[in-house]
Amino acid sequence: xxxPLRRDDVAKVAKLARLTLSDAELDMFTEQLGHVLEHAExxxxxxxxxxxxxxxxxxxxxxxxxxxxxPCLARDEVLAMAPDAEDGRFAVxxxxxxxx
Amino acid sequence: MxxxxxxxxxxxxxxxxxxxxxTKMFCGCPNEFGAEANTHICPVCxxxxxxxxxxxxxxxxxxxxxxxxxxxxxxxxxxxxxxYFYPDMPKDYQISQYDLPINKGGFLDLPDGSxxxxxxxxxxxxxxxxxxxxxxxxxxxxxRSLVDYNRSGVPLVEIVSGPDIRSSAQARAYASELRGxxxxxxxxxxxxxxxxxRIDANVSVxxxxxxxxxxxxxxxxxxxxxxxxxxxxxxxxQSELLDAGGTIRQETRHWDENLEATSTMRTKEEAEDxxxxxxxxxxxxxxxxxxxxxxxxxxxAMPAQRRxxxxxxxxxxxxxxxxxxxxxIDLGFDxxxxxxxxxxxxxxxxxxxxxxxxxxxxxxxxNLSTEAYVVTLTMEQNGELSxxxxxxxxxxxxxxxxxxxxxxxxxxxxxxxxxxxxxxxDGLIAQYSDEWSRYRGGDEKLAQFFIGQVMxxxxxxxxxxxxxxxxxxxx
Numbered sequence: 379x380x381x382p383l384r385r386d387d388v389a390k391v392a393k394l395a396r397l398t399l400s401d402a403e404l405d406m407f408t409e410q411l412g413h414v415l416e417h418a419e420x421x422x423x424x425x426x427x428x429x430x431x432x433x434x435x436x437x438x439x440x441x442x443x444x445x446x447x448x449p450c451l452a453r454d455e456v457l458a459m460a461p462d463a464e465d466g467r468f469a470v471x472x473x474x475x476x477x478x
Numbered sequence: 479m480x481x482x483x484x485x486x487x488x489x490x491x492x493x494x495x496x497x498x499x500x501t502k503m504f505c506g507c508p509n510e511f512g513a514e515a516n517t518h519i520c521p522v523c524x525x526x527x528x529x530x531x532x533x534x535x536x537x538x539x540x541x542x543x544x545x546x547x548x549x550x551x552x553x554x555x556x557x558x559x560x561x562y563f564y565p566d567m568p569k570d571y572q573i574s575q576y577d578l579p580i581n582k583g584g585f586l587d588l589p590d591g592s593x594x595x596x597x598x599x600x601x602x603x604x605x606x607x608x609x610x611x612x613x614x615x616x617x618x619x620x621x622r623s624l625v626d627y628n629r630s631g632v633p634l635v636e637i638v639s640g641p642d643i644r645s646s647a648q649a650r651a652y653a654s655e656l657r658g659x660x661x662x663x664x665x666x667x668x669x670x671x672x673x674x675x676r677i678d679a680n681v682s683v684x685x686x687x688x689x690x691x692x693x694x695x696x697x698x699x700x701x702x703x704x705x706x707x708x709x710x711x712x713x714x715x716q717s718e719l720l721d722a723g724g725t726i727r728q729e730t731r732h733w734d735e736n737l738e739a740t741s742t743m744r745t746k747e748e749a750e751d752x753x754x755x756x757x758x759x760x761x762x763x764x765x766x767x768x769x770x771x772x773x774x775x776x777x778x779a780m781p782a783q784r785r786x787x788x789x790x791x792x793x794x795x796x797x798x799x800x801x802x803x804x805x806x807i808d809l810g811f812d813x814x815x816x817x818x819x820x821x822x823x824x825x826x827x828x829x830x831x832x833x834x835x836x837x838x839x840x841x842x843x844x845n846l847s848t849e850a851y852v853v854t855l856t857m858e859q860n861g862e863l864s865x866x867x868x869x870x871x872x873x874x875x876x877x878x879x880x881x882x883x884x885x886x887x888x889x890x891x892x893x894x895x896x897x898x899x900x901x902x903x904d905g906l907i908a909q910y911s912d913e914w915s916r917y918r919g920g921d922e923k924l925a926q927f928f929i930g931q932v933m934x935x936x937x938x939x940x941x942x943x944x945x946x947x948x949x950x951x952x953x
């Protein structure tokens with residue numbers, strides 16, 4: 379089966395999620411996440427050719443709403459909860475990357 | 479533009495179009511451009527904890543309409559989270575479609591007869607809009623950024639073409655035809671200047687018949703002009719670099735309109751890992767036959783059909799009128815032209831007034847009835863109004879509506895009666911008897927002289943064609 383989870387993989391995932399992990403935490407999560415993957419491997423080992431993939435625990439499809447305007451939040455209330463605001467906008471530390 | 483000897487460009491386009499819905503993709507906030515900052519926000523589009531998205535049925539309808547117009551396969555689709563950290567995306571993920579987009583495959587035929595394949599056209603949500611403060615005004619020099627979430631969660635469809643485009647002119651034709659289709663499908667207003675249609679271009683070069691070269695992606699081109707120039711610049715840069723023995727690095731590049739150049743934004747090594755995974759808050763989207771049929775039946779004629787049917791009535795067109803036809807099709811002004819043709823207005827005139835005067839005030843075009851358009855053009859054609867006067871009447875009708883004859887009267891555009899035109903000419907001929915003899919003797923240039931004099935005396939009230947007719951009949 380697939381190779382067990384490496385410590386580097388966990389470090390990379392943590393970095394992508396903007397999590398700072400200590401060495402001890404890296405070891406701990408490598409082991410814990412490894413168990414999760416082992417469980418997935420157990421399931422992969424089964425013959426599931428006749429089982430329809432489950433995308434969602436509920437059997438619902440096509441849940442939609444009508445295109446109808448609903449009330450918005452009051453801007454001043456929302457901005458009052460923000461760490462910083464200016465000129466009716468949320469103020470954030472300067473952006474290093476590029477806009478998408 | 480031509481590339482150095484032996485090089486051919488290969489281009490694929492990703493076109494993002496905002497959908498013309500009343501509300502956002504996953505919440506009931508208004509989808510409206512130009513509102514005061516952060517007045518169209520709610521817990522869902524602010525990504526507040528515990529809020530849940532519910533899909534807007536109209537966004538799905540419009541995405542499917544685009545799919546039908548592009549001959550896509552419409553079917554089972556799912557939503558994914560595209561994870562990244564950026565202040566314009568408050569949830570820290572964008573809801574998009576990944577391996578199962580609503581529209582798969584398809585094609586778009588261009589007016590020149592070429593066909594560009596479509597890989598997919600999927601639904602996703604737009605991000606907020608950030609303004610970067612700082613000395614230079616550019617992102618890198620900014621001290622802090624301000625974010626407006628009115629656009630956050632606005633429904634988008636991203637249309638991805640195959641790498642089938644071989645010139646910047648073809649890229650322009652593709653974007654322009656696609657824009658016409660989006661407008662005709664009711665999916666978009668096609669206003670590139672308001673950002674409702676944005677284009678990313680994947681550009682590479684190769685020697686014809688060789689495998690594709692390494693590509694670079696140019697981000698966020700927001701006009702057809704930028705699209706053409708950025709593609710030309712990038713293909714030239716790549717071919718010259720390769721000719722000089724260099725290699726192309728796969729990267730994302732930024733087009734600088736002022737410098738007229740592309741520059742590196744991020745390299746492949748820096749490319750982000752978006753960790754796509756299924757959006758657990760949304761269920762599968764499986765448009766059934768009845769839903770698909772309802773959308774298909776709601777679709778009007780596409781630009782290619784409309785162009786063909788207008789051309790069938792107009793016959794061969796000179797180049798200038800072909801451009802006018804393009805504008806008429808783009809803006810959906812066919813009915814004005816058809817009504818004018820039905821009333822025996824000249825085709826060139828019917829196209830020109832729609833492509834110029836009507837196009838100059840698209841927002842108010844509902845003020846103008848086809849009948850008023852036809853009456854105005856008929857008056858112009860009969861010489862009751864000069865060209866300048868007819869244009870003025872049309873612009874007034876667009877602004878305030880009304881009856882063309884009443885508007886002409888109110889503007890003082892009473893036609894110069896043929897009697898007074900004759901009297902004016904009698905006077906001028908007496909005054910300039912030498913010139914008149916030379917004109918009669920065959921000096922054609924003097925026709926312009928007399929027209930000019932008539933216009934001067936009548937302060938532009940005379941009809942040029944009527945003056946020419948008079949001059950010729952008296953010769």
